[in-house]
Amino acid sequence: MKKILNYLIQSIFIYLFFVIGFILRIRISRKLFSNIFLMVGPLVKSKKIIKNNFNICTKKISNFDENKIMENMWKNYGMTFIEYVFLSHFKNSNSHIDIKGEENLNQILNDDKPVIFISGHFANFELMSMEITKKNIPLATIYRPLNNIFLNPLMEYLRKKYICKNQIKKGINGVRDAIKYIKRKHSIALMIDQRVSEGERVNFFDKPALTTTLPAQISTKYGVDIIPVYIERKKDNNFELEFMKKISPVNFSNKIKLTEELNNILEKMIERNPGQWIWTHNRWK
Numbered sequence: 001m002k003k004i005l006n007y008l009i010q011s012i013f014i015y016l017f018f019v020i021g022f023i024l025r026i027r028i029s030r031k032l033f034s035n036i037f038l039m040v041g042p043l044v045k046s047k048k049i050i051k052n053n054f055n056i057c058t059k060k061i062s063n064f065d066e067n068k069i070m071e072n073m074w075k076n077y078g079m080t081f082i083e084y085v086f087l088s089h090f091k092n093s094n095s096h097i098d099i100k101g102e103e104n105l106n107q108i109l110n111d112d113k114p115v116i117f118i119s120g121h122f123a124n125f126e127l128m129s130m131e132i133t134k135k136n137i138p139l140a141t142i143y144r145p146l147n148n149i150f151l152n153p154l155m156e157y158l159r160k161k162y163i164c165k166n167q168i169k170k171g172i173n174g175v176r177d178a179i180k181y182i183k184r185k186h187s188i189a190l191m192i193d194q195r196v197s198e199g200e201r202v203n204f205f206d207k208p209a210l211t212t213t214l215p216a217q218i219s220t221k222y223g224v225d226i227i228p229v230y231i232e233r234k235k236d237n238n239f240e241l242e243f244m245k246k247i248s249p250v251n252f253s254n255k256i257k258l259t260e261e262l263n264n265i266l267e268k269m270i271e272r273n274p275g276q277w278i279w280t281h282n283r284w285k
Helices: 002-044 047-057 066-091 102-111 126-134 152-163 172-183 214-222 255-272
Strands: 097-100 116-119 139-143 167-169 187-191 200-204 207-211 226-233 239-243
Touching: 002 066, 047 066, 066 126, 066 152, 097 102, 097 126, 102 239, 116 126, 116 214, 116 255, 126 139, 126 152, 126 187, 126 226, 126 239, 139 152, 139 172, 152 167, 167 172, 172 187, 172 214, 187 214, 200 255, 207 255, 214 255, 226 255
Parallel strands: 097 239, 116 187, 116 226, 139 167, 139 187
Antiparallel strands: 200 207, 226 239
16 A cells, blocks of 8 residues: 555656646756756665676776766766657657668568567667657567556656557567567567666676576577667757667577677777766665
8 A cells, every 4th residue: 555655646746747847848848857866866765786786887887986976976866757748749759860771661661570679778779669650660579567556657648659559568478579570570679778677697798697588589580680779868958879780690600609790899888978867766775
C-alpha cells in the first residue's frame, strides 16, 4: 500500500511538471528542468552507485572530470524528461537533428531485410527509434515498463503515438514477439546498457557485467545484421544521430563473442561524451 501511495504522489508531481513544461514551451522548460534535476537529482539517486560506476570506467576514459560529467548528466536528464511533452514537435520536424550514416539506413530499405538497432541511454535516446520510423523502416522497439503504474500508461501512449507504434515489453514474451517481428521483416531496436538478470556476465569496461545477449542470439540464429546507433545532444540543444556500419554475425564464432563486441562499441560511445550517458544504473551489481 505504501508503495502504491508513493507511486501516486510521484505521478501527481510528474503530471504537474509536464503541464508546467507545456505552458512554458520547450526552450524555457529545458533551462528550468535541467537546473531542477541538477539540484534535486543528487538528493534522490544513490551517489554511491554513480561513484562506483565512475571508479570502474575512469581508467579507460581520458580527461575524466567527475564533477563535469555529473553536472552534464543531470542537466541532460532534466531536458530529456521534459522533452516527452514535445515529442509531437520532434515527430513533425527535421530541423532539430543532423543524421550521419544515412546511407546505412537507405541500405536497409534497398535490401528489404530487417536489422537489429542497438544503443544505450544517451542524450534523448527516444529520438533514435523515432527517426528510424520517420525513414519508413518497419520497426518494433523493446522497452522496460515503468514500475509506477500511474505513469506507465502515459509513457506507453506517448511511445506508441510518437516514437514507434510497435512496442515490445521486455521479458520472455518479448523475446517471442521480437522474433515474430523479425520474421515479418520488421527491424528491432533496443538498449543494451542496462543490467539484465537473465543476461550473461560479459566484460564491460574490463569488469564482468550482466549483459543482454538477445541481439546476438537473434542475429546469429536468423542471420540478421546489427547496426549500432549513437545520439548526442549538441550545445544548441539540437542532436546529432549516427547510424554506424552494420555488424555481421558471420564474423563471430558465438553469441558471447558478438556480445563482447557490442559492449566494446558501447564503451566507445560512452567515451565520446560521458556526460550524456545515464550513470545512475547499477550496471555492475
